[in-house]
Amino acid sequence: MKTQATRVGSVSDHRSTADSELGAKVVSQPAPSPHAGGQPILSARGVRKIYRTGSHDVEALRGVDLDIGAGELMMVMGPSGNGKTTLLNCLSGLDEIDEGTVHVDGEEIHSMADAKRTQHRAERMGFVFQSFNLIPVFSAIENVEIPLLVGGATAKVARVKARDMLDRVGLGDRGGHRPTELSGGEQQRVAIARALVSEPAIVWADEPTGNLDSHTAEAVLELLGEVHDAGQTLVIVTHDRSIGARGQRLVQVRDGSIAYDGPPTILENA
Amino acid sequence: MVILIVISLILLAVPLHDLVRRPTFRRLAIRNVLRRKTEAAIVVLGAALGTAIITAAFITGNSFDQSIRNIAKTDLGPIDIGVEIEDATEVAQVRDAVVGDGLPGTDGVLSSVSIGTSVVHPDAPGGQRAEPQSRITEFDIDEARDFGGRPDDTGLAGVEAIGEGETVIVQRLARTLDAEVGDQLTVFAYGQEIPLTVTAITPTRGLMGSAEMVVVPGTIEGVLATAGPGAADARPPSGTVLISNNGGIFDGANGSDAIVDEVVDRVEAFDGVEVGPWKQELIEDAEATGTELSTLFTGIGSFSVIAGILLLVNLFVMLAEERKTEMGMLRAVGLKRNHLTRSFVLEGAAYAALSAVVGAIGGIAVGWGIVQATQSIFADDDGVLDFTLAIRPETLVVGGLVGFVIAGVTAWLTSLRISGLNIISAIRDLPNPRSASRRLRSLVAGVAGVALGVLLTVIGYGNPVAVLLMMGPPIALLSAITLISRFLPRRPVVLVLAGLALVYGATVFQVFPEQMEDGDIEVFVVMGVVLTAAAVAIVTALDKFWGRMISASGGALAPRLALAYPLNRLFRTGLLLGMFSLVIFTMTFITALDGTFSGQGPTFARDLAGGYDMQVRSNPANPITVEDLEGQPGVERVATIQRGFPELRPAGTPEEDSEGWAIAGINDAFLEGGVPLLTERDPAYGSDVAAYEAVLADPSLIIVNTFLGGDDGGPDSGSDIEPGDQLILRDPVSARETEMTVAGVYGGDFVFFGSFASAEAVQTHLDISFPSRHLVKVADGLDAQEVAADLTGRFIANGGDAETFTDAVNEEVQAQSGFFSLMRGYLGLGLLIGIAGLAVVMVRAVRERRRQIGMLRAMGVTSPTVRGAFLAESGFIALQGIIIGVALGLVTSWSVITSSDSFGDEELSFTVPWLALVLIVAIPLVAVIASTVVPAMRAASIRPAAALRIAD
Helix, strand or coil: CCCHHHHHHHHHHHCCHHHHHHHHHHHCCCCCCCCCCCCEEEEEEEEEEEEEECCEEEEEEEEEEEEEECCCEEEEECCCCCCHHHHHHHHHCCCCCCEEEEEECCEEHHHCCHHHHHHHHHHHEEEEECCCCCCCCCCHHHHHHHHHHHCCCCHHHHHHHHHHHHHHCCCHHHCCCCHHHCCHHHHHHHHHHHHHCCCCCEEEEECCCCCCCHHHHHHHHHHHHHHHHCCCEEEEECCCHHHHCCCCEEEEEECCEEEEEECCHHHHHC | CHHHHHHHHHHHHHHHHHHHHCHHHHHHHHHHHHHCHHHHHHHHHHHHHHHHHHHHHHHHHHHHHHHHHHHHHHHHCCCCEEEEECCHHHHHHHHHHHHCCCCCCEEEEEEEEEEEEEEEECCCCCCCEEEEEEEEEECCHHHHHCHHHCHHHHCCCCCCCCCCCEEEEEHHHHHHHCCCCCCEEEEEECCEEEEEEEEEEECCCCHHHHCCEEECCCHHHHHHHCCCHHHHHCCCCEEEEEEEECCCCCHHHHHHHHHHHHHHHHCCCCCCEEEECHHHHHHHHHHHHHHHHHHHHHHHHHHHHHHHHHHHHHHHHHHHHHCHHHHHHHHHCCCCHHHHHHHHHHHHHHHHHHHHHHHHHHHHHHHHHHHHHHHHHHCCCCCCCCCCCCCCHHHHHHHHHHHHHHHHHHHHHHHHHHCCCCHHHHHCCCCCCCCHHHHHHHHHHHHHHHHHHHHHHHHHHHCCCHHHHHHHHHHHHHHHHHHHCCCCCHHHHHHHHHHHHHHHHHHHHHHCHHHHCCCCHHHHHHHHHHHHHHHHHHHHHCHHHHHHHHHHCCCCHHHHHHHHHHHHCHHHHHHHHHHHHHHHHHHHHHHHHHHHHHHCHHHHHHHHHCCCCEEEECCCCCCCCHHHHHCCCCEEEEEEEEEECCEEEECCCCHHHCEECCEEEECHHHHCCCCCCEEEECCCCCCHHHHHHHHHHCCCEEEEECCCCCCCCCCCCCCCCCCCCEEEEECCCCCCEEEEEEEEEECCCCCCCCEEEEHHHHHHHHCCCCCCEEEEEECCCCCHHHHHHHHHHHCHHHCCEEEEHHHHHHHHHHHHHHHHHHHHHHHHHHHHHHHHHHHHHHHHHHHHCHHHHHHHHHCCCCHHHHHHHHHHHHHHHHHHHHHHHHHHHHHHHHHHHHHCCCCCCCCCCCCCCHHHHHHHHHHHHHHHHHHHHHHHHHHHCCCHHHHHCCCC
């Protein structure tokens, strides 16, 4: 297995000005534990992703190796355009990869047919995005029900579970409202409830507070913290250092490679 | 056309100005058009279909007009005025009187004598060939060739003079007889066989159009001189003096009135002479028929045009929603509201202009299709009435302009509506908040709508004007929704008021029978719009109900998604439903009428036939006698009819209101075994038979057909003719007038009996005594059709033509059914708009929901579920529209057929055409789902990561 340090060294000449100071410090860090949170439930090896855009190809991920442990709260950071979201998409099975393997609970998800991978996502993955991505023609509770219905739950069971989950995120009384009738923070809570309702193995959150004011963002982060405290594996992509510092583990992505993988304490020193 | 050009220029003024002077608007509009080229092309095609339909309606009118006008060439040529002379022996005297010292304004006078005959070509290559209903005409060919000064117009150019025993025949007859120059034909007249040798065959044109066989003058006189005693019962020869006005075939007819007046004066001394401006009447008929058909097709086509407008509005609203955020940004950076409107209008004007050109050209193809279909349904077997495509350049311009104005106005109104966005809401992609000004606008619109509806109702009821009365109350009711829902919950208000509008629309013919009596095609169009608008309002107001249905249906996600979008975009869904249901409503209505009429064939035949199975016509100059028929195998009973063609008008109306209407003189034998069913009779008679017996006993009594008094060719008294009414019967030859009293009214006249009076009355009033038709009752157990075929074959020499009532009725019913099919085909274009429109809407929906589809896929929703949701969504909308249309179509047609006398007084039993209805439901539904397959597949293939476009 290639070490993280080797990779960090290989991309150190391409640091952006914003992160150059942090990058310089990363190089000096020892290789961190690959799965600080326990046994890995996701194990990625040599993951490459190339975007083919007409005349030239862009290598978005360059042979990434990464393990995610059960119950981990992992923060993914890095400069814009360096592959954070691509990493999330490829590891979660949202996107295809060009090389490598991603095992979730021992199953290689990229060798699965699309239908099976879709079913796998339904059962094992939850997603929270910056722009909420609620279905506007469904009410809050109907949005939360979707993963349960996809997983084959009956309408009655789905309704009960969705209501419970909305209660847990503090929106028990807003279930009948459409997304346009909710504030940004409420919409994101609904999105979190939707991501959690089917009890997935991993919840992937891509800039979950990017569209929120600081007060609302704090409330959402607290909620995610509670979710993690309850044992949920959580991967959060963020560009906000203060959010990154809340994790147990920080992964820095730079030019499609893992530049740092270790405790987020380095952010405090930056 | 001037008005259309002015409106078009007004619509174009701002876009043209902006195109030249406002580079930002120009750039925005052009780049938005080019942004999605395929969809822009579909928008243009959608609008172009409407233009094509309108243009095709006009072209259809042109073609009918021109086709009928062509008869002026084929049947009349140089003949402008005809002087019919009852006594053929007076022809020469009448001609001399007409010519006098010269007839100003004319360039030719020709006299002729003719008789009806049957003709046989015994040595035809494939065996004997016959034409039972022909005629021979005698005139001098050399003189006729110069008639009017244009030999080509006479059809006799290059034809040599003929001698005794020779004939010149027209191509049409030559084809029937398979005859060539030199062949020997046998003509039957007055009980004699006349051998004639064909010396020339001419095109069916001019004088030769009406004179099928020309013989040398004196031939008919010679035949009569040697005729047997039976000739006394035959119709005598008739004479005609033909007059050609100065000028060409068409423009020459213009001066006919003055010449007719002059000729009438000159022949005043003769009895039994009738002068008529034949060509002028023909051209007027052509124009009237062309206009009537153009109006009919425009009216029927307007359903499709309205569907096209709804599609355009829908597409514009979708465009606006897709660009909502960028429009908000444009407003934020300083574009004024009217700038936004103008940039949209510029884009809309480009679509409208392109669609006008494409539609006008497409209209030619549609028009051609209609003409071809009509030709196959109605074309005369003899080829006399040959429908051909005729396109006047101004028709294309008008069609294009109408299409442009419709699309342009739609673009303007939609642009005004969508530019009223709230900047913040638009940028944040939130629904537009209801502002005070919007509330005020809706209040003003509601009050104005109610006031307008009430005004139209009052005017429509008082005057009465059917179309105003049809639209007034629904406008008031639907407008009141915005007013009352300010104080009460909207949903029940919509259900109640739209429900009332629906009930009104469906029952207006029963509620206001007198006021609605004169309603024309536009009433039907308004009725369709009213009913569908009300029904769509009701269905969209039931969104909660559908929501509950979804929940109750279980957990399946595809149907939930399929219904959620349409139910959350009620305006857009309403437009789609309206588009579909309007066209399906009309198709169902026409199909139900077709089914009802087609199903009544045997009933119509039974009601008309009385105690007989068939009618037998023969050559008037060599008629079949009662005795001839009674001796034939299979014939049980024979009744004879003397048929005349008087003019009729209600007593008390001016002479010019008189219209020609056939009359059948009946005798005692007619009543044996039954009589044609009466729909109404004078209460003085206890039964239908009693009414007919009274007619036989009293020459002043008449039984009329239900169409007399309507708009179908008979004298129009403004209301139906009823028992007890007085009619004036005028003999056009003698100008003698007789007052008749209506004893009863009978229904469908499929064999053109006309009116019934006693044979004595027909002889007394019209001086007609020779038999025109015989009615035959076939012996029990025999097949009437076989006997008819046998009789036709046996009486070839007499021009025998036997036809059962069942066949006659079926022929008419099939022609009617064919016309209904043509209408359905024409409406199919509207359905095409609906299907294509829904497909376009689904294509745009895929783009609009790309992120949402990505999210669903991320959450584990499978591709088949996404695909199924899209297919189910389009199917749901189409099915709703189809159900609304079919239900309204059936209810309305049932109401009209069972409660209105719009289709005559007959008791029609409403027949549901199940098979046709299944097709009406299945074909559009399958077509819609098929057309959604591509967008559904596209939606299903969306990759979640790409769709979510999560920025790093």
